[in-house]
Amino acid sequence: MAGIRWPPEDSELHQTRVPTTADLISDDDRSVAADSWSIKSDYGSTLDDDQRHVDASDALSAGTFRAASDCSSDKEAPDAEVEPSVLGLQSYWDATYADELANFHEHGHAGEVWFGADVMDIVSSWTKNLCTNASQDNMQNLSNDAGCKPEADEHSAAVLSTWNVLDIGTGNGLLLQEFAKQGFSDLTGTDYSEGAIDLARGLAERDGFTNINFMVDDILETKLERQFRLVMDKGTFDAIGLHPDGHIKRIMYWDSVSKLVAPGGILVITSCNSTKDELVQEVDTFNQRKLAASQDPETSKNQEGCRDSPPSFRYLNHVRSYPTFMFGGSEGSRVATVAFVRS
Numbered sequence: 001m002a003g004i005r006w007p008p009e010d011s012e013l014h015q016t017r018v019p020t021t022a023d024l025i026s027d028d029d030r031s032v033a034a035d036s037w038s039i040k041s042d043y044g045s046t047l048d049d050d051q052r053h054v055d056a057s058d059a060l061s062a063g064t065f066r067a068a069s070d071c072s073s074d075k076e077a078p079d080a081e082v083e084p085s086v087l088g089l090q091s092y093w094d095a096t097y098a099d100e101l102a103n104f105h106e107h108g109h110a111g112e113v114w115f116g117a118d119v120m121d122i123v124s125s126w127t128k129n130l131c132t133n134a135s136q137d138n139m140q141n142l143s144n145d146a147g148c149k150p151e152a153d154e155h156s157a158a159v160l161s162t163w164n165v166l167d168i169g170t171g172n173g174l175l176l177q178e179f180a181k182q183g184f185s186d187l188t189g190t191d192y193s194e195g196a197i198d199l200a201r202g203l204a205e206r207d208g209f210t211n212i213n214f215m216v217d218d219i220l221e222t223k224l225e226r227q228f229r230l231v232m233d234k235g236t237f238d239a240i241g242l243h244p245d246g247h248i249k250r251i252m253y254w255d256s257v258s259k260l261v262a263p264g265g266i267l268v269i270t271s272c273n274s275t276k277d278e279l280v281q282e283v284d285t286f287n288q289r290k291l292a293a294s295q296d297p298e299t300s301k302n303q304e305g306c307r308d309s310p311p312s313f314r315y316l317n318h319v320r321s322y323p324t325f326m327f328g329g330s331e332g333s334r335v336a337t338v339a340f341v342r343s
Contacts, residue, residue: 088242088249090192097195100172101202110203111172114235115272115335119322123234123337124178126319127268128160130339131230134266135159157183166190166228166260168219169236173200176212179232190217190224220252227262234270241273254286258311261342267313270337276318279338287312313340 086092100111113120136159160183167176170189179187189212191197200214217223219236240249261267269279290310319337 083242084244084246085242088239088244088246093191093193093239094195097171097193097199101195101199104199104202108206110174111199113174114171115270119270119335119337120175120178120234122319122321123232123268123270124175124182126321126337127179127230127232127339128156128182128184130266130268130317131163132156132159135162160184161186163229164188164226165230165232166224167232167234168257168260169233169239170200170214171196171235173204173212173214175232175234176200177204177207177209180209180212184230185211187212188228189214190219190222192216192218219256220249222256222260224260226260227265228260229262229265231257231261231265231267232270233257233268235272237269238271238273250282251289254282258286258290258313258342261311261313263311263342265342266316267340267342268337269340270335272335274336275332276336276338279336280315283313283315283340309343312343314343315339316341 097111100109103109104111163184164186165176165179165184165188167173167179167187167189168191170176170191173189176187176189189197189200191200191214194216197214197216200212204210204212204214220240237250237253240246240253243249257267271279274282290312294310316339318339322333322335322337324331324333
């Protein structure tokens with residue numbers, strides 16, 4: 001589960017349509033995927049999926065939080081509610097990576113570069129500078145474009161070695177390879193598709209990145225107990241929102257991610273379905289929900305003895321260098337990359 005394809009260029013609209021993996025997925029597979037979001041791995045389950053749905057549903061009914069599509073954004077008008085899609089189902093990604101794994105073994109192909117190679121390059125270099133600046137205690141200056149700050153290469157390498165990195169929904173793992181080239185050394189990639197992890201491991205071994213750790217794990221039901229200073233998401237939040245239970249899955253996503261990002265750590269989300277302002281609104285909604293839960297007497301009674309303030313995120317920075325286009329009198333970009341820091 002690595003991302004969503006960009007919309008086609010105008011010249012592509014006239015080309016003959018080639019059948020995709022989604023065409024090969026049966027209705028039964030889609031039904032099974034919609035009915036169960038459990039991970040197919042050797043780790044087992046730590047929490048009943050039905051109970052996670054109940055908890056998320058309770059959170060939805062507990063307050064009147066605005067959906068991300070209701071807030072102001074870079075677009076001319078708010079989006080309509082996102083329709084569920086096959087791209088939100090695990091069966092789609094399992095079938096996709098089964099095809100890509102077969103192509104890798106037969107032809108050596110690395111598979112799809114989601115969002116394009118240019119975006120991947122921008123995300124990796126921009127995030128490198130973001131982390132380096134944060135380590136230099138320049139947090140107050142991070143509202144400026146991180147990509148504009150010159151860095152000393154020799155110092156940067158030492159700094160980046162202290163950042164442990166998690167890429168959720170890593171897909172073929174190519175983003176982590178780019179991070180390794182930038183100087184990060186403690187790298188972990190997870191995906192709920194076993195085929196994706198097999199492909200990522202094969203590519204990393206072929207390309208000489210044997211120090212990258214890959215494992216099967218579902219962000220919504222993670223088995224990870226470790227926290228990370230940097231958590232990357234390139235398209236995973238998009239895919240989760242396209243699930244038939246997208247509203248509930250998004251709540252589960254934020255609850256899980258907040259436990260994986262270390263205090264003071266950074267979460268970087270790259271999306272083609274949400275603008276920068278919509279992602280900020282998602283974070284505000286999460287913060288409001290956590291604050292309300294911490295102030296609820298029943299919740300406080302159940303968590304007696306825990307005096308830590310609830311985890312929260314605040315906006316840190318966003319990429320400003322993506323190509324833009326004009327539509328309906330408004331300027332926008334096909335993709336947004338936004339960084340948040342955890343309290």
